[in-house]
Amino acid sequence: MKNISLTKLAIGLTISIFSISNINAQSVDQILSNGEVRGNFQLDMQYYQEDSLIGAQDVPEKILSNGFLNLVYTNGPFSMGVRYESYLNALLGFPDGYKGNGLTYRFASFQKKRLSVTVGNFYEQFGNGLIFRTYEERGLGYDNMMDGVRVKYSLARGLTVTGVTGVQRIFFEYGEGIVRGLDVELSLNEAINGFSESKTRIILGASGISKYQADQDSRYVLPENVGAGAGRINLTHGYFNVNAEYAYKANDPSADNGYIYKPGEALFVQTSYSRKGFGLVLAAKRNDNMSFRSDRTADQQNLLINYLPALTKQHTYNLLATLYPYAVQLNGEVAYQADLIYKFDKGSLLGGKYGMDIQVNYATANNLDTTHLNDELTKRQGYESKWFEVGEVYFKDFNTQLTKKFSKKVKGRFTYANLVYNKDVIEGKPGEPTVYANIGIADVTYKFNMRNSLRTEAQVLFTEQDQGDWATLLLEYSYSPHWFFALMDQYNYGNEDSKKQIHYYNASIGYNNGGNRITMSYGRQRAGIFCVGGVCRVVPASSGLYLSITSSF
Amino acid sequence: MKIIKSLLICALLFGTSLSYAQNTKNKIPAVDVKKMDGSKFNTGEIKNDGPIIINFWATWCSPCKRELNNIAEMYEDWVDETGVKLVAMSIDDTRNFAKVAPYVNGKGWEYDVYIDPNGDFKRALGVNNVPHTFLVDNKGNIVWQHNSYSEGDEYELYELVKKLAAGESIE
Numbered sequence: 175m176k177n178i179s180l181t182k183l184a185i186g187l188t189i190s191i192f193s194i195s196n197i198n199a200q201s202v203d204q205i206l207s208n209g210e211v212r213g214n215f216q217l218d219m220q221y222y223q224e225d226s227l228i229g230a231q232d233v234p235e236k237i238l239s240n241g242f243l244n245l246v247y248t249n250g251p252f253s254m255g256v257r258y259e260s261y262l263n264a265l266l267g268f269p270d271g272y273k274g275n276g277l278t279y280r281f282a283s284f285q286k287k288r289l290s291v292t293v294g295n296f297y298e299q300f301g302n303g304l305i306f307r308t309y310e311e312r313g314l315g316y317d318n319m320m321d322g323v324r325v326k327y328s329l330a331r332g333l334t335v336t337g338v339t340g341v342q343r344i345f346f347e348y349g350e351g352i353v354r355g356l357d358v359e360l361s362l363n364e365a366i367n368g369f370s371e372s373k374t375r376i377i378l379g380a381s382g383i384s385k386y387q388a389d390q391d392s393r394y395v396l397p398e399n400v401g402a403g404a405g406r407i408n409l410t411h412g413y414f415n416v417n418a419e420y421a422y423k424a425n426d427p428s429a430d431n432g433y434i435y436k437p438g439e440a441l442f443v444q445t446s447y448s449r450k451g452f453g454l455v456l457a458a459k460r461n462d463n464m465s466f467r468s469d470r471t472a473d474q475q476n477l478l479i480n481y482l483p484a485l486t487k488q489h490t491y492n493l494l495a496t497l498y499p500y501a502v503q504l505n506g507e508v509a510y511q512a513d514l515i516y517k518f519d520k521g522s523l524l525g526g527k528y529g530m531d532i533q534v535n536y537a538t539a540n541n542l543d544t545t546h547l548n549d550e551l552t553k554r555q556g557y558e559s560k561w562f563e564v565g566e567v568y569f570k571d572f573n574t575q576l577t578k579k580f581s582k583k584v585k586g587r588f589t590y591a592n593l594v595y596n597k598d599v600i601e602g603k604p605g606e607p608t609v610y611a612n613i614g615i616a617d618v619t620y621k622f623n624m625r626n627s628l629r630t631e632a633q634v635l636f637t638e639q640d641q642g643d644w645a646t647l648l649l650e651y652s653y654s655p656h657w658f659f660a661l662m663d664q665y666n667y668g669n670e671d672s673k674k675q676i677h678y679y680n681a682s683i684g685y686n687n688g689g690n691r692i693t694m695s696y697g698r699q700r701a702g703i704f705c706v707g708g709v710c711r712v713v714p715a716s717s718g719l720y721l722s723i724t725s726s727f
Numbered sequence: 728m729k730i731i732k733s734l735l736i737c738a739l740l741f742g743t744s745l746s747y748a749q750n751t752k753n754k755i756p757a758v759d760v761k762k763m764d765g766s767k768f769n770t771g772e773i774k775n776d777g778p779i780i781i782n783f784w785a786t787w788c789s790p791c792k793r794e795l796n797n798i799a800e801m802y803e804d805w806v807d808e809t810g811v812k813l814v815a816m817s818i819d820d821t822r823n824f825a826k827v828a829p830y831v832n833g834k835g836w837e838y839d840v841y842i843d844p845n846g847d848f849k850r851a852l853g854v855n856n857v858p859h860t861f862l863v864d865n866k867g868n869i870v871w872q873h874n875s876y877s878e879g880d881e882y883e884l885y886e887l888v889k890k891l892a893a894g895e896s897i898e
Contacts, residue, residue, distance in 0.1 A: 210753045214853035244853060248756060299845050302821040309820070309846065313856075334767075361766055375764050408765040413832075417765060417825060444825035453829025483822035488787035513826060515833035531834070619878060627878035654879030689872045726853045726872060 209249040214689075214726040216312070217241040220265055225717035228676055228698055238265050240272070242312065244279075251285040267704075267713035268315045269474070271345030278346065279319065288328040295319050298338055300357040300381035303481035304421035304440045305402040305466065308342065314704065314711045316475050319343045320353065332364030342468045342477050349477040350387060351468030357381040377408040379419075385468050385479060394433055394554075400426045402438075402466060402480075418443040421464065421480075427554070428470040430504060431463055434556030438463035440482065451517040458510050459485050462542055462559055465504035485509040486537040486571055491589065491615050492664070493635045493646050496702035498595040498609055500539060500569040508564045511537040528579035536572050541565035541599070567608070570594035582621070589615040597640065601703075601712075611637040625654045636668070643668025658684045664700055689726035694719070752868035755781070756851035760816070760843045763828040768841055770848055777810030778891040779863040780884065783843075783854050784815055786823045786830050791858040794876040798884075799836050805885060806837075809892035813838045818857060820844045860884065864891050871897055 218240045222233035239262055246255035257279035261272040281294035297319055299307035310317040322340020329335055336357040341348040362376040363369050382403045389396040406419035423438035440461040447454050459482075466480040484502045486509070489495040514534045518525035543563035547555050573591035580586065591613040597606040613635045621627040631648040645665045652658040664678040680697030701715040757771030773779060784791035795815060798805075805811050815838040817827050824844060831840050843849055852861065855874065862871040862884070871887055873880070890897050 210756075212753060212756075212851070212853040214855045216855055244850070246851065246853065248851075297845060297847075297850075299821075302824075307821075363766070375766065377765050410764040415764060415825070415828065442821075446825050446829050448829040448832035450832055450835050453826075453833035455825050455829050457825060481821065483820070485822070488823065490787060490789045513829070515829055517833060517835065621878060624882050625879050629878065652877035652879065654877045655873070655883040658877050684875070686873070686875055689874060691874045724855045724874065726855055726859065726874060 205249065209247060211245065211247050212727065213243065213245040213255075214724070215241075215243045216724045217722070218265060219721045220716070221719040222266070222716055223718045225698065225715070228678065228715045228717060229701070230698070230715045230717045233266065235263055238263050240265050240268065252283070254280075254282040256280045264315070266716055267711055269345065272315055274346065276346050278317075278343070290326040292324040293322075295321050295343070296324050296338075296340075298324060298336070299481070300336070300355065300383070301379050301404060301406045302417070302419045302442055303483070304419055304442060304461075304464070305381060305383045305404045305423070305480050306338075306353075306355050306357075307481035308479075309481070314475075316711075317343055318476075318478055321348055322353075330365065332361040332366075334359050342479070344469075344472070344476050349467075349469045349472065351470075351477070352386045353383065353468050353479055354385075355381065355383040373412055375410040379406040379408075380404070383466075383479060385466075387468065387470060394427060396427055396433075396470070397425060400424055413449045414445075414447050416443070416445045423464060423466055426466065426470070428465065428467065429473060430465040430467070432556065434463075434554050436463050436555045436557070438466070440464045442483075451519065453513075453515040455511070455513040457485050457512075458508075459483075460508045460542075460561070461504075462506045463556075464506075484539075485511045486539065486569060487511075487513070487535045487573060489573075489591075491617070491631065491633055492648070492662075493633045493644055494573075494589070494591055494613050494615065496700075496704060497635065497644070498593050498597075498611060499703050500537075500571070500595075501600055501703075503539070503541070503568060503599065506542040506544070506559065507539050507568060508542060509537070509539040511535070526578070526580075528585075531575075531577040533575040533577075535574070537570070538567070539569040540567055566596070566599070567594060568596045568599055584618065584620055586616065586618040588617070589613070607639050609637055609639045611635055611639075627652055627654070641666055641669050641674070656685055656687055660684075660695075662697075691722075691724045693722045696720070752870060754867050755779075755863060755869065756848070758843075758847045758851050760841045760848050763831070763840055763842065770841075770851075773814055773839075773863075774867070775810070775812040775865065777812065777865055778888050780811060780813040780888065781852075781861040781863065782813060782815050783818055783849060783852075783857045783859040785818050785857050786826045787819070788857050790876040793878070794858050794860075794881065795836065795838070796834060797878075798881050799834065799838075801881070801885075802837055805888065809888050811888050811892065815840045816848060817842045818844075818846060818849055862887055862891065862897075 221237050224232040241260040242257055244257045256277055259278045260275045264272040279295045281292055281296055283292040297308050308319050320340035320342060324338045326336045339354045341352055359379040363372060384399055384401045386399050389398050402423040404419055404421035408417045419442045421440040425435040425437050427433040427435055442459045444457040461482050464482060467477045468479055469477045482502050484500050486500045516532050518530045520529040524530055542559040543565045544557040544559045546557050549555055571593050575589045577587045593611045595609040597609055598604055615633045617631045619627055619629045629650040633646040635644040645667060648662045650660040660682045662680045666674060666676050669675045678698040678700045680695055682693060682695030684693040696719050699716045702713055704711050704713055755770055755773050757769055759767050759769055762768050784795055819827055819842060824842060827842055858876045860873045861869050864870050887897050
């Protein structure tokens, strides 16, 4: 019923737009010709083969596919869009909830002077996202977008207020909790006359979120409305920047925290200093009981209202990125990171003819230092944590990277990393030993001429734990601007079980032209963990033929 | 049935718009993004007398960084010869936001760098993944785009930039 009346409304609106008496045919033409349509499309398909050697299970459908199409129409201050998604059935490793087809995203928005309104689906974040961020990572199947109303109003110069209300997406449905929020951001340099040219730039922000979910629990009296608030500052002075945010969440018993009534807290600080040829970032983060979902019973990555970023380097090389990546621990962690980049000038001793870059990164994540309170039958606060102490090690990563051009034809990038990975906690596999790994990577590109080049990656990973040592060799030949070919072999030569000393070979070919790109590959895919922004998806081993088409228009 | 009906309506609306929209080229959408110091910037203000390259990248994306570092070596000459402007639009979110300025300065890039942490500009332009490059002529029309990067792609890009600067069509 609801949809039919919406359809009627849409028809009615369309007719009335065209029939407003004082718009003649010519100006209708003019209005329509200002319209712009944009969008994108992606289709990923895989034909699966059973491969008992690598543990690739039989897929009854044989072929699985994920696809989507986005269309956005804009005409001056008006904008509307839809997305159609298809999972027939979803590729291995995607959440089971993605099954079937449907329109999952539709919105309409307009802007009038200082007011901007969006109805339908939208993505929004307040500050750093500690209490509110809705976003999508299509490759991970992550999407917690809102369905509701968003209003932005620029109250005065430099002062913006954003209000949101809605429910959140979970696969092809919406969660039962309602999320309401308000954010105020003030740019002092814009707001205060005479401060606009100042070398010091300050942005202040404050936000609040409240969620509602009925209490139908027979065991506990649960808060139906849970509030959270955050304050932030972003200060820039010349080459120096500091961005800090503190968030507090009222008691929010949930499946994540074992239904305790302890409030949550988070502090996030990032500082940086950079000038030409030098950059330094120091960052710290502490989150304590800050899992915040619009359904208190939800798990995995479902219905999260907020975003707690991982403070570790986001690696890209295969062995480094997908064997032991860190995933944020929502219930509590303390994390630090330092990141340095330095450029040795051209002509200097170390720089040589073309210069050389060095990057050094160190990151740690630990559990909170907690004391169990044993108050399950009284106040149910669960535990106490000390602010300046840390507990068990979750993750450590020291890595350094040298980038150097040797000649017009040859350049290279060399990486060393040392990882400590608490598999027990990060993967939720009790009893698994912590992994200590050393990784070395040489990435060398040889350019035959302007169009032809060959890139080689040689990677090794040494560890006494888990699956033992690995080696990877990748050859990537590109014929610019349209073609590339790649061959890769990953070899688990150090596995204690000689039957598992397996080669994971893979060959791929890609073509792209304009906004279109087609990739095909055949071979084995090692089981791995794919992460974006600290959110990870475990992908099982598979074998077969893979096809991917993407297009933007 | 409901879904089919809604789809039909959408197809009708988009179809009508599409047939009209084809007569003209898409412009750069006006969306709020951030400068590296965290303050607001509206993409409607991206302007240049010559061609504009809009390049979507991220600090965690290797091919993106290879592309922008390769172009950086020649960028001064490109600007001198064609008046081109390169806008490097980072899609880094909170996790890596603070790393953008140190990376850009550390590498000594001379580009106009902005950050799109909420993905609004990315969605408005229909970008799937990074690196993704758009070429805009001096009237603000988007005339070409390219997804991914392979060594040497910058030469094709520059050939197109030169054509645009000379007032030629690159259809």
